[in-house]
Amino acid sequence: MNADDWLRTLTAELHQRRVAADAARHVVAEAATHLREGGGDPWVVFGPPQQYAGAVVESIGTAPGPRPGPVRLHAAGITKRYGRRTVLRDATLTVRAGQIAAVVGANGCGKSTFLRICAGLMSPDAGKVTVSGRLGYCPQSGGTADFLLADEHFVLVGAGQGVARGPARRAGRAAARQLGWEAGGDVQARHLSGGTRQKLNLTMSTLSAPDVLLLDEPYQGFDQGTYVNFWDQLSRLRDAGTAIVVVTHLLNQLDRVDIVLDLTPAHETGWHAPGIQGGRP
Numbered sequence: 001m002n003a004d005d006w007l008r009t010l011t012a013e014l015h016q017r018r019v020a021a022d023a024a025r026h027v028v029a030e031a032a033t034h035l036r037e038g039g040g041d042p043w044v045v046f047g048p049p050q051q052y053a054g055a056v057v058e059s060i061g062t063a064p065g066p067r068p069g070p071v072r073l074h075a076a077g078i079t080k081r082y083g084r085r086t087v088l089r090d091a092t093l094t095v096r097a098g099q100i101a102a103v104v105g106a107n108g109c110g111k112s113t114f115l116r117i118c119a120g121l122m123s124p125d126a127g128k129v130t131v132s133g134r135l136g137y138c139p140q141s142g143g144t145a146d147f148l149l150a151d152e153h154f155v156l157v158g159a160g161q162g163v164a165r166g167p168a169r170r171a172g173r174a175a176a177r178q179l180g181w182e183a184g185g186d187v188q189a190r191h192l193s194g195g196t197r198q199k200l201n202l203t204m205s206t207l208s209a210p211d212v213l214l215l216d217e218p219y220q221g222f223d224q225g226t227y228v229n230f231w232d233q234l235s236r237l238r239d240a241g242t243a244i245v246v247v248t249h250l251l252n253q254l255d256r257v258d259i260v261l262d263l264t265p266a267h268e269t270g271w272h273a274p275g276i277q278g279g280r281p
C-alpha cells in the first residue's frame with residue numbers, strides 16, 4: 001500500500017467512524033504533509049490506517065450520527081423453492097431509513113433470489129415483502145442497453161420519474177462522478193469496460209433518489225479507488241436517510257454496515273441462520 005492508498009484508506013476509515021468531515025480533512029491533510037515532507041512508509045510512520053483512525057477517534061471523538069428512521073423494508077418469513085429445492089427458508093429482514101444491511105452467505109445460498117424478491121421481480125412461495133417509498137435496484141449484471149450512451153440511460157431513468165432530459169443528464173453525470181467516472185462521453189454501453197458498465201448500473205439505481213436501494217454485488221469489476229468511493233457513497237446515502245440492502249461476499253466491509261443477514265443454511269454454519277446481527281453500533 002503506497003502513501004496515496006494509505007491516505008485514501010484513512011479517509012474512508014475516518015468517514016466510517018463518523019469523524020466530523022472538517023476534522024477528518026484536517027487529519028488527512030496533516031498526515032499527507034508529514035509524509036510529503038518527512039518521507040517514509042506510512043505503515044512505519046503512522047501504523048495501519050485503521051489503527052490510526054481509531055487513535056484519532058479516541059482523541060477527538062466522532063460526530064453524532066443520524067438516528068435510523070421509519071421502517072422502509074420489511075421482508076418477513078421469505079421462503080422460496082426452485083422445483084423441489086428450497087433455496088430460502090423463512091428469511092426475515094427489517095431495514096429502516098438510514099441503515100445499511102448486508103446480505104451474506106455461501107455461493108448459491110439464495111442472496112440474489114432474496115434481493116429479487118425484495119425488488120418485487122419474483123414472488124416468494126411464502127412470506128411477504130413490504131416496501132415503503134421509492135425503490136432502486138442494481139442487479140449483479142445486465143441492466144444496461146448495449147446501443148445507448150450513458151446519457152441516454154440517464155434520460156430514460158429520468159423519463160420514468162418525470163424528470164426533463166437536461167436535469168436527468170446532469171444528475172446522472174454528477175452521480176457517476178462520485179464513483180470517479182466522467183460519464184458524458186459518446187461511447188455506447190456495449191463498448192464500456194465491465195467495471196464501467198457496473199458504474200452505469202449503479203448510477204442508474206441511485207438516480208431516482210430511492211428510499212430503498214437494493215444492490216446485488218454492484219462493485220464487480222471496480223478498481224480499488226472506485227470500490228472505496230462506492231462504500232463512501234453508500235455511507236453518504238445512508239446518512240441522507242436511504243435504507244440500503246447490499247449483497248456482498250466481502251466480509252471485511254461488514255463493519256461498515258448496520259445489519260447482517262446471513263443466508264447460509266444452519267446445517268452449514270452450525271448456528272441458526274438466517275440471522276440478523278448488529279454490525280455497526
Ligand SMILES: Nc1ncnc2c1ncn2[C@@H]1O[C@H](COP(=O)(O)OP(=O)(O)OP(=O)(O)O)[C@@H](O)[C@H]1O
Nearest residue numbers: 082083087105106107108109110111112113114247
Ligand atoms: N430461476 C432459477 N431456477 C432454478 N434454480 C435457480 C434459479 N435461479 C437460481 N437458482 C438456483 O438457486 C440457488 C440460489 O441462487 P442465487 O443466485 O439466489 O444464489 P446466490 O447466493 O446469489 O449465489 P452467488 O453467491 O453465487 O451469487 C442456486 O443454486 C441457483 O443455481
